[in-house]
Amino acid sequence: MAEGAETFSLREVLVAFTACVSEQREVRVDPYLAGWKGLVRFLNCLGTIFSFISKDAVTKIEIIENYRNSDQRDKYLTVQSMVEYELANGLVDLQKRSEHPNSGCRTFxxxxxxxxxxxxxxxxxxxxxxxxxxxxxxxETYDASLANYHPWIIRKAAGVAFCVLPTRNTFLETMNVGTAEEAVAMLGDALPYICEVYKITEELYAQHKLLDLP
Ligand code: 1PW
Incomplete structure (x- = not known):
């Protein structure tokens, strides 16, 4: 186990995602990024082999953080305001990555x-x-989802990384939320929030036809 593993708890990741959805059913960017940062720390705990996975996530997190630290920071408060602002100002490459290769929309x-x-x-x-x-x-879950967007070489590298993962109970303990049973209970509490964040974003992107951004 890599350094820092003892102090890390997946609870903070899940708590961040529970704070994402506002009363207006908007997705707040800051807790979303906080959730992702925790996730990156978790991935790093799993060993150096996972660092290639976390590296790209770190790059993406930083791109959006830079928007949150820019003069336009208020436009990036929620995913809804980001989409509205970037589309209204022609800041998104819709067909081919060119003038705006790192738009908030494609990065998110x-x-x-x-x-x-x-x-x-x-x-x-x-x-x-x-x-x-x-x-x-x-x-199995990777093949059914994210792999569809990755080229062969990344799918291959991801497959190699997955092989080193421990058995379920050891993994649940690595999450540092108590016993395996406690970890399972916490997942049961937290997962509906992650699902909700995912669903709202998916609907928003579908509505604006942004699901295939290059
Ligand atoms: C133990 C399970 C944890 C799940 C954590 C999820 C992290 C997912 C990050 C996968 C990154 C793989 C390597 C990078 C691939 C990029 O090409 C790809 N990025 C992502 C996040 O899928 C696409 O970005 P791009 O190339 O269009 O800028």
């Missing part, structure tokens, strides 16, 4: 797709048998 879409995988993976973990293989849950 990558995290959004990865969140879908995470949601399916954690759900698989929650409902899996005691000694089921995390590597199998991980690769």
């Amino acid at each position: 879409l990558r995290l959004h797709r990865a969140l879908h995988w995470l949601q399916m993976f954690l759900e698989g973990l929650r409902t899996g048998e005691d000694n089921s293989k995390t590597s199998v849950i991980c690769s």
Whole structure:
């Protein structure tokens, strides 16, 4: 286990995602990024082999953080305001990555797709048998979701990384939320919030025809 593993708890990740949805059913960007940052720390705890996975997430998080620290920070308060602002001002490359290669919309879409995988993976973990293989849950959910957007070389590297994952119960303990049973209970409490964040974003992107942004 890599350094920092003892102090990390997946609880903070899940708590951040529970704080994402506002009363107006908007997705707040700051807690979303906070959730992702926790997730990155978690991935790093899983070993250096996962660092290639977390590296891209870090890049994406930083791009959106830069928008949140810019003069236009208020436009990036929620995903809804970001979409509205970037579309209204022609800041999104819709056909081909060119003038705006790192728009908030396309960057956020990558995290959004990865969140879908995470949601399916954690759900698989929650409902899996005691000694089921995390590597199998991980690769099956990856193949069913995020892999569809990745070129062969990344799918291959991800497959190699998954092989080193421990069994379900050891993995649940790595999450540092108590016993395996307690971790399962926490997942049961938190997953509906992640699903809600995912659903709202998916609907918003579908409504604006942004689900295939290059
Ligand atoms: C133990 C399970 C944890 C799930 C965490 C999810 C993290 C997902 C990050 C996957 C990143 C793989 C390597 C990078 C691929 C990029 O090409 C890809 N990025 C993502 C986030 O899918 C697409 O970004 P791009 O190339 O269009 O800028």
